[in-house]
Amino acid sequence: MLTLYSFGPGANSMKPLLTMFEKQLAFTPRLLNPAVFEHHEDWFKKINPRGQVPALDHDGHIITESTVICEYLEDVFPDSGASLRPADPVARAEMRVWTKWVDEYFCWCVSTIGWERRISQMARAISAEEFEERVKRIPVPEQQKKWRDARNGFPKEVLDEEMRKIGISVKKLEARLAESEWLAGEQYTLADICNFAIANGMQNGFAELVNAADTPNLVQWIARINARPACQEMFAKIQRERAPEPKAEANAAA
Amino acid sequence: MLTLYSFGPGANSMKPLLTMFEKQLAFTPRLLNPAVFEHHEDWFKKINPRGQVPALDHDGHIITESTVICEYLEDVFPDSGASLRPADPVARAEMRVWTKWVDEYFCWCVSTIGWERRISQMARAISAEEFEERVKRIPVPEQQKKWRDARNGFPKEVLDEEMRKIGISVKKLEARLAESEWLAGEQYTLADICNFAIANGMQNGFAELVNAADTPNLVQWIARINARPACQEMFAKIQRERAPEPKAEANAAA
Secondary structure, three states: OEEEEEEOOHHHHHHHHHHHHHHOOEEEEOOOOOHHHHHOOHHOOOOOOOOOEEEEOOOOEEOOHHHHEEEEEHHHHHHOOOOOOOHHHHHHHHHHHHHHHHHHHHHHHHHHHHHHHHHHHHOOOOOOHHHHHHHHHOOOOOHHHHHHHHHHHHHHHHHHHHHHHHHHHHHHHHHHHHHHHHHEOOOOHHHHHHHHHHHHHHHHOOOOOOOOOOOOHHHHHHHHOOOOOHHHEEEEEEOOOOOOOOOOOOOOOO | EEEEEEOOOOOHHHHHHHHHHOOOOEEEEOOOHHOHHHOHHHHHOOOOOOOOOOEEEEEEEEEEHHHHHHHHHHHOOOOOOOOOOOOOOHHHHHHHHHHHHHHHHHHHHHHHHHHHHHHHHHHHHOOHHHHHHHHOOOHHHHHHHHHHHHHHOOOOHHHHEEEEEEEOOOOOHHHHHHHHOOOOOOOOEEEEEEEEHHOOOHHOOOOOOOOOOHHHHHHHHHHHHHHOHHHHHHHHOOOOOOOOOOOOOOOEEO
8 A cells, every 4th residue: 555645746745746647556645734844743753753755655664755765666666657767777877867966956956946935934924933833843953944044034145056056957957858858868767757846837936047948948848748647647636735724634635 | 898987995986886896896997086186187077077986987888976876786787796785675765765865965064074174185285276277177066166165165164064964974873773783774785885985984084973982883884894805805906096196097906
């Protein structure tokens, strides 16, 4: 039995979500509400002590870290649905260079701007006392700092530096997609899924960088993935949690 | 044919080096000299455009990124020498959480302190003009900044923050090794190799944190890996490049 704890189809949570839809795996999606710090509640820290989504429960085994979950699903269900990891070891290494780059570079710069624009509202929507109560429950010190930065507003030099890195990231993706249909070569792989999880929506949120005139190949690649049946099914079935208050019970979608 | 470009058995370069000795693979070790920015020379940027070691040449295919190279060697030579990746997918995921953690957290904080202590001397051993000439050859902007910081001295608040993270890292390793002989469970894996590549030598460089009294399990684990025949062979055969001037020809050790 598979249960995926996530925030729904965006950012790191989208990586295993889209992978599971591409692989046509039956699973229970369990959406957590970041607006009420649900991922820092004790019940969830019993599942992932770091208090982070996504996390996969497979027959009682807990697998954490979005990219690791994606590789795990390929390890366990190689023949189910789409094959998302090249059989050729050279292409597989190329795939991993791209998934690693997301985790070490691309996701962080986009994340900071996303936090400044959206999470800051959640952090400011509650009183200072309530906020400090909730921050105390966060098990990872760096995440505590990120929440405080979001409430206070990230320093301008941090935001400038992150925007510089986003510019580099977008150019890098565009250059690669100008020479190759998919990031790791001829096959649609976890490299595409993991980068798409971050890049999708940048045509809106970062329209000055990602648009048909400046990054035609990146825009077409985003459209190509959105048009895949698995992606359409994911967006239709899984609603990203945005509600300001927690629900009484687990959202058992799909 | 296998050729490994590296700085020798330390930090990220050690990951594939030790993996290749553990797997008893015949290869040509090609040592580059960081003191003269050899990895930023044009001949090497033709091999890895990012100007970074380690890089593996396997029959003309170039594989980059230390952790990706290790997984590649397991993909291509699963039955050669030691098996360094668990067959069980859950343990394999556990292994990847640990190798990922090295790449995203542990290696960076240790690296900054290492740069402050050692690379800064290299960066200051040449004139300002020569230094700027060499920095221009570095293809990755973040690496240019790191070299400049090394020459100028990293800001104290950066060093303090990195030392804080090293303290957290050491505690995390000690806690895990108190409950398990190897990081990913019962088997010695790439998780151990990739963490050892960073942790080995901390008993000297960070003796106030890593010592028999405070971190007995970490110290024993470091000793256990050092005692392995593959590790002893690696240190005996591969000398880390420290010379202030480049050699006339490739160091064809082993």
